[in-house]
Amino acid sequence: MPLAHNLNKVSKNLSKSTGSMHIKGRKFKQLNRATVRDKKLKLQKVESVEKKSNELLIVSFLQEQIVNDDNKPSYTLSEIQDLIESFIGQDRQRLNEVKQEHRKGRPISTKQKLLAEKLKHEEHLFATGYKIPDLSHEETVTRLRNWNGTTGATTGFKFVHVSKDMKEFPTVEVEMKE
Template sequence: MPLAHNLNKVTKNLSKSTGSIHIKGRKFKQLNRATVRDKKLQKQKLNSIEKKSNELLIVTFIQNKIKDEPNESYSLEEIKDLINDFINIDRERLKDAEKEHRKGRPISTKQKLLSEKVKHEEHVFETGYKVPDISDPETVTRLRSWNGTTGATTGFKFTHVSKSQKSFPTKEVEMR
């Protein structure tokens, strides 16, 4: 089985050969496979970047909310309130879009997207939002000085917070 090469390497190797490439030839098929592979990798990369940026939205929101507050740590109820405030931003945008909607007209794409986004965020809040554990003072100080990149989030402790959660999960230490 031949090794998978990236598109640049395949085109470089093909440019060395003289003459044109025949449609049914081996070189054409090789170039075609490399092109399809390259497009697939670019699509996966874009999806990954979009997913990470969506996950960072709530972290950025929490950072902006707690940046100027003197608290060292926050309770579970305060974290739930912050998540609710985050969802309320999109709820307000949706209400504004609904006010702009004229009777007898189809729903705008913006309104559809906002309603789906609000529905998704509420579902995630029901099942558990992954947020920085700001009940930990060290995470709070790191979050306040966070520069907004995905790599810097590795220093945070994360926890899942759901709407019906009563307390933070306890971490039992195994002793041998």
């Protein structure tokens, strides 16, 4: 089986030949496979970046909340659950504002649909377990306060899943997947 080449390499090799390509020819098929492969890789990269940025939204929100409270070295489970509730509450507030702007007899806007889906997803995550930095751990709290906002800097955080119905912290921490 031939090695997979990227689109640039395939198109460079094909441009060296002097003849034109036929639709059913080997070189045309080679270029087509490389193009499809390149599109697939770009789509996967965009999805990965979007997923990481969505995961970092709650981390950046938590950082904003705890930066001003320097005298508190760690947080209890109920305080962390309140912080997550306030994070979800932001989207509830935005959704209510959009609903108030909505005129009767008009179809629901795309923005309202997206906010409703996002809110539903966040509430589901909170019911099943939100993956956040462990704010009960003092070192993680200080690292979060000094966090620069990049994905790579989150490797120093200790992560846990926190759900709405939890009564105590889990004993096993979860590592963030890159």
